Amino acid sequence: MAKYYLLPKHLMDRLPAAQTPVWLFEAAVFHLLYGLARLMPVPLATRVFAACLGTIGFRNPNKLRVVRRNLAVMMRDASEAGRDAVARDIFRSTGHAAVELFLLDRIWRDRDRRLEFVIHPEAEAAIRRKDAIVLATAHVGAWQLCNLIGREHDLSIAVLYAPDSNPWMNRFFLARRRHFGGPLMPSAGGARDTIRELAAGRSVGAAFDTRIDEGEMVPFFGVPAMTNTLPAMLALRGYPLLPIRAVRLPGTRYRIEVMAPLAPTDPEAPRKDQVLDLTTRLNAVFEGWIREDPGQWLCMKRRWPKPRPPRAADV
Numbered sequence: 001m002a003k004y005y006l007l008p009k010h011l012m013d014r015l016p017a018a019q020t021p022v023w024l025f026e027a028a029v030f031h032l033l034y035g036l037a038r039l040m041p042v043p044l045a046t047r048v049f050a051a052c053l054g055t056i057g058f059r060n061p062n063k064l065r066v067v068r069r070n071l072a073v074m075m076r077d078a079s080e081a082g083r084d085a086v087a088r089d090i091f092r093s094t095g096h097a098a099v100e101l102f103l104l105d106r107i108w109r110d111r112d113r114r115l116e117f118v119i120h121p122e123a124e125a126a127i128r129r130k131d132a133i134v135l136a137t138a139h140v141g142a143w144q145l146c147n148l149i150g151r152e153h154d155l156s157i158a159v160l161y162a163p164d165s166n167p168w169m170n171r172f173f174l175a176r177r178r179h180f181g182g183p184l185m186p187s188a189g190g191a192r193d194t195i196r197e198l199a200a201g202r203s204v205g206a207a208f209d210t211r212i213d214e215g216e217m218v219p220f221f222g223v224p225a226m227t228n229t230l231p232a233m234l235a236l237r238g239y240p241l242l243p244i245r246a247v248r249l250p251g252t253r254y255r256i257e258v259m260a261p262l263a264p265t266d267p268e269a270p271r272k273d274q275v276l277d278l279t280t281r282l283n284a285v286f287e288g289w290i291r292e293d294p295g296q297w298l299c300m301k302r303r304w305p306k307p308r309p310p311r312a313a314d315v
Contacts, residue, residue: 003165027168037102043252049095057091070299074221089295104179120260126240132198134241136231138209138286139298142246147180157182158197160206218279225304232278243285
């Protein structure tokens, strides 16, 4: 997670003595935003937060620069104006995501009119058997609501999350995430903790579309990017790998979709080849979701390697 939300990190790194006061200030701002959201119905809070965060975010030069770089790869044939229009939608989507987290308990309480579930028959069979499952999503649409599949089907899902450096923000987000309905597991535990959860019969879920420096270079929108191969490795251990997403619908409603399990194309191939094949196919699923509505992809962290400056030998 971000070390700072409201101030640039490079500035704060020069003022180490200000870290604690700034962290307290940022936590206070988030508590204020949370309180404001709780005063409004879900549809109104969504509109207000989308408008406000959309405007503020687009005017943040650091965040806008990262989003533009990501969109330049993902929408390489689009005009600059077209990409900027999508960037505005992306920042508006942060407002949607904030409300979906802040009012998650209300969304679940009103699930009969706000939620619908579409589950592939093979995935439904695994859920009904209470198999230990790997649920893989991306930061697209209302991704945080994917965790409600566990509450709907009485499935214990350990949710992987990245702890905040700011301890007050960490406690704030943990309190909101408890409405997911399952145990919360810091992603720093890595593969070992994840395997332990699965071996105990609990499913695990996380978003796997962000860059991970310990990953493998796998194509994403046709360009190699450092990618988390953990879902594929777990699938090869026999745990069903189910892509899952939450689609925003008109009227502040949501459809949670669970796809068929991904399996190796060639079970006889070397293990590393199978891992790369599964990871490539999972990336392709994420690409399809993003292409449907690029403005709902929260891509505010660099996804692809930075362009290498030309060396004298290259010139």
